[in-house]
Amino acid sequence: MSAWIEYVPGEWSHKPWFKVAINTVLRALQTRRRPARLFVMYTRCDESTRPPTVLGYGFGRVTHT
Secondary structure, rough: OHHHEEEEEOEEEEHHHHHHHHHHHHHHHOOOOOOOOEEEEEEEEEEOOOOOEEEEEEEEEEEEE
């Protein structure tokens, strides 16, 4: 089973169970004030294939409004 989901044609989302679990915990532990710069897990991928090929994972900050 692939963790890739295509909600809109050409726009892919990668949601494996461990990434969803880690980001859920990270978001619960971080500030609830908005806007916030949250620390989350992201997917690095090669978007030249369909679905994209996963190259790895990383952690970084995103602005959540």
